[in-house]
Amino acid sequence: MTSQFLYTYIRHRDEQELCRMEMRAFFGKDVSGNVLKSDIAVDPSRSPFMQARLEVWLEADSIEQLEEKSSRLDVAPLFKTVCLNDMELSGTSRIGHARRREIERKIGLQITGEPELDDPELLIGIMHIDERWYAGELLYSSSDWHVHQQKPHMYSTALGTRLARTAVNIAVPHPEGIRVIDPCCGIGTVLVEALSMGIPIEGRDINPLVVYGSRKNIAHFGLEGSVTIGPIAEVNEMYDVAIIDMPYNLFTHITAEGQLEILKEARRIAKRCLIITIENMDEMLEISGFEITDRCLARKGTFSREVILCT
Known part of the structure; x- marks a missing residue:
């Protein structure tokens, strides 16, 4: 019998699009509400937006029927019952504190x-x-x-931790047997998030100073990962996924031609690619041979980045 899971979500209004793109990566579907049902098991700690996961053992039309069905449960570990309706759940009204405690006692008994x-x-x-x-x-x-937000080596244009973690989840929702590279890794924000979730990823950057910083950041959190100095053009191996926070000329000296070369090289070395960019790159992606399969805008106040998944 296939297990069913109910996932509850908490996200800011600005994060709606990003959260739903992560849902589609994990589950092949999304919902506008804050509860998603799926037969796919995902560790809720991977997502910045998931609050909890309920593996469904019992289902009933009423609390009385659920109470009756609960009498058939026999659990060995020391247990505690928790009613999750302390907030509105996809249109179902919140249940007050006293009533939730009563429900927990009835089911627990x-x-x-x-x-x-x-x-x-x-x-x-x-x-x-x-x-x-x-x-x-x-x-x-x-x-x-959350501790990853305080890295010993940081710079102002680096990705935020929440966006980096979500980007990894979108690019590598099910990491078994997947080879991943971040060929423009910068200070290593994406590397730290991937490695902390047990996802093997290789880092690379053309700037020796930021490579030094990314290595220090990885080690600071007790993680192990490889970060190489050199341009993406020197990569000779093939990867399942490349994650690229695209360098942009607002803060670096890279030209549009340089950005296009990065995309062409990414097409050469990776079957799929997740691009994060502050500029529209549809034409460059098409020229490079990529096909866009999903996308969203990741907003933070008045600033936004495009998150684009390509094959």
Whole structure:
């Protein structure tokens, strides 16, 4: 029997497009609301936007029916029940604090096992959405990756940590057996996010100073990864995915011709490419032989970057 998962999301209004592009990468679909249902298992800690994942064990038409079905559960670990309706969930109204505690007690008393409120080994989530009730194993997203925002080596034009992490997820949603390269890695923001999620990635940059900084950043977080000095033109191996935060002439001396050469070389060495750019590059991508398969605008106040997935 295929497992079903319910994912809850929290995102800022400016992040809607980026979040939905990440959804499409992980699940092959997106939703406008803050709950997504899928049979694909994703660790919620990978996403900057996922709040939690509920693996559905029980489903019912009413809380009474869910209570009855819960009596069939027999769990060995010390457990705690948690009602997730502390906010509106895709049009289903928030449930007040007292009522949520009552629901948690009722369901918890039906489960065979030993409850533990302070230090549980297992969280059993309860969710009411679209006039249905669900219960199952609850996994919260960890915010450990937030520490990556404080790197020892940084510069003002580097990608933000949230965007870098999302870019990796869009480019490499399912990393098993995938070879990844960031050939213009700069200070290593993308490298740190990929490596912290266990995704093998190779870094490269033409600037020795930023390569030094990216190596130091990787080591600072206890990660291991290879960063090479040199232009993308010197890459001779083939990769499944290239992630490129495109150098732009607002802050560097690169020309449009130089940008086009980077894209042509990326086409040569990678089957797919994720481009992050402040400029429209559709014509350059077409000239380079890429086909755009998905895209969005990643906004931050009045500043925006295009995120473009190509094959």
